[in-house]
Amino acid sequence: MTTPKISRSGYGHLVIIGGGEDREDDMRILSRFVELSGGPQAHIVVITGASEIPHEVWDVYDRAFATLGVQRREAVHLSNRAQANDPALAELVGAASGIFMSGGDQRRLLAIVGGTLLDEAMHRALKQRGACIGGTSAGASAMSGHMLAEGYVELLPALGSVQLAAGLGFLQRVVIDQHFSQRRRLVRLLTVVAQNPYLQGIGIDEDTALVVECGGGIEVIGRGAVTIVDGRHMISNVTELADRACPQLVDVRLHLLPAGSRFKVNPDGGAETDEAPAPLLDILRSLVRRNSLD
């Protein structure tokens, strides 16, 4: 039996969840993940590599996806890179129609998965077979090429207090933060963008997801919002400051997209079927752009 090809474009979806998604009641976000993975016919694998309690985590998602009617569910527990380089496991993951990455610690996940056969298999599943890749909390942070690894910022941005690392790279030119409004992380994201204006910051609230249809558009679902911090026009004094200093930041552009926000986007520009407001357009185009396998 072959898993269904979800996306007509051959390219799949990303469901980037800010953590704390409902797993028992309305399951709005997990339902969408299942739908984008092919509905009840989906073949879903749950990668628990970010977590130190993978079996508990798997139990929760196993139950949730079963409730949502998915028959083919598999856990992928990982504790070292050798497992992530196992060709059989990579083949299993590469054949799935839905790949879900749990919460935990994104550094742990990348230390195990980054650059392995499993990593490649996920990219191939997304880009060649139209699979859906979901990730929550750490699993969301892990999706971008530049990954917010760790860092606590109290009340004001503080240079050098947030560390980036290499993520899975399903998205480029962004950095993703999660539990965003709940943990008051705008200041942390501002700190990242102040030092890395190349990256647009994307903050995703709990029980909220940014759904990216590669080549097609984006949508925000759930009960919160997605905040985008764009520092490309920013004027700052970061180069003149010592570590931990609070930078002067002028003209940071902020976008707040509550659940229900939805934009079709043509990644190549051209014919104007785009519905997005102009200041969002190039950010959204970049989000939905299909990046190559390499």
Added chain:
Amino acid sequence: MTTPKISRSGYGHLVIIGGGEDREDDMRILSRFVELSGGPQAHIVVITGASEIPHEVWDVYDRAFATLGVQRREAVHLSNRAQANDPALAELVGAASGIFMSGGDQRRLLAIVGGTLLDEAMHRALKQRGACIGGTSAGASAMSGHMLAEGYVELLPALGSVQLAAGLGFLQRVVIDQHFSQRRRLVRLLTVVAQNPYLQGIGIDEDTALVVECGGGIEVIGRGAVTIVDGRHMISNVTELADRACPQLVDVRLHLLPAGSRFKVNPDGGAETDEAPAPLLDILRSLVRRNSLD
């Protein structure tokens, strides 16, 4: 004895404090207030009208200003409009070189002072005699023409959840919030700006002040920062939403000015002695513009 004329331009300063300014140790902000009021020669009145514990409040500032070497210190306790319309009291306040408004509740302060002889006397002191007007917490909020009166917003902007009222109008086109980073009020200020893009939001941290030299420039002093939220370029859907809904906001411009930020500004444009980055320029010009007595 006449009180010294502070500002050579005939126009004075505003010291807008986000609350919680140090009153015992370094007193960085109160020192500056004293300095801008004429130093040890200053004649300072403290208006406690916002507070329900005016005598306790006065004790604190009486002690602080005494420590800072000011001999002529007077409390102006107000509990009703008749007092604020007393010509003798208005004359006292109008003759002061420094007028300080305490914290408390800005609605109480305005209910007592708004539109009275005392209100007029404060404007005259600032604009004709170069007095310095300071205000902390409620006394800071009260300074703008549109005053943030009350409103609690939890994690996301919520339409209709913040109320504005009429303030003293030393500044126009802005709305001031205080205890800004400490009480995580960016979301509240975004709510105001989303519905009132005419106003630029100014959030001032605790133990931090925005010093406005009318006609000359601005400076941020203390230990925190001033956040400016500019919604003039914003694209939003506020007109389509029900009360309490979270709006979609695109292209809100954010400026973060930590203590030490200082810009000379020529309010009339013209000769470019301005040091401010372009995206800040018209906001700062508006802040330092001398508004007329009427």
